[in-house]
Amino acid sequence: xxxxxxxxxxxxxxxxxxxxxxxxxxxxxxxxxxxxxxxxxxxxxxxxxxxxxxxxxxxxxxxxxxxxxxxxxxxxxxxxxxxxxxxxxxxxxxxxxxxxxxxxxxxxxxxxxxxxxxxx
Numbered sequence: 016x017x018x019x020x021x022x023x024x025x026x027x028x029x030x031x032x033x034x035x036x037x038x039x040x041x042x043x044x045x046x047x048x049x050x051x052x053x054x055x056x057x058x059x060x061x062x063x064x065x066x067x068x069x070x071x072x073x074x075x076x077x078x079x080x081x082x083x084x085x086x087x088x089x090x091x092x093x094x095x096x097x098x099x100x101x102x103x104x105x106x107x108x109x110x111x112x113x114x115x116x117x118x119x120x121x122x123x124x125x126x127x128x129x130x131x132x133x134x135x
Contacts, residue, residue, distance in 0.1 A: 038062060039078050039109050040133070047132040057134070074100070083107035 041060040049055050057069040066076045066085065074087040084104040091097055106121040113135040120126045 038064075040111055041076070041078055041083070041107075044113070045134045047134055049130040049132070051127040051129065078107060078109075081107055081109055 042062040045057055045059045047057050059067050060076055064075045067073050072087050072090050074085055077084045082104055084102055086102040087100055089097055089100045106119055108117045111117050111133045113133050116130055116132045118128055118130050120128050122129055
């Protein structure tokens with residue numbers, strides 16, 4: 016369950032209640048997130064502010080310059096519990112282009128390094 020919560024938190028960090036501006040380099044893009052523990056997942060950021068984590072969670076996102084905020088929809092866990100909706104914000108690289116990779120400590124718990132690859 017801890018791993019699910021960390022993964023959901025990371026997804027929330029990378030995918031908000033409102034969509035700002037034109038979405039910069041995120042609208043219509045998919046990113047691959049690789050954690051320092053080797054976990055990998057992809058998130059698609061749809062134009063209009065919705066996102067979908069390829070593992071199942073969904074929500075809304077907002078990009079304000081170099082800050083990305085993600086609000087996840089509530090998730091029902093395998094044990095019947097629920098991971099509630101929450102908003103998390105962190106740094107974003109507005110210059111990241113398809114095929115490029117960016118590393119940051121701003122999203123992961125305890126400042127762990129994550130790698131974000133813009134797939135397109």
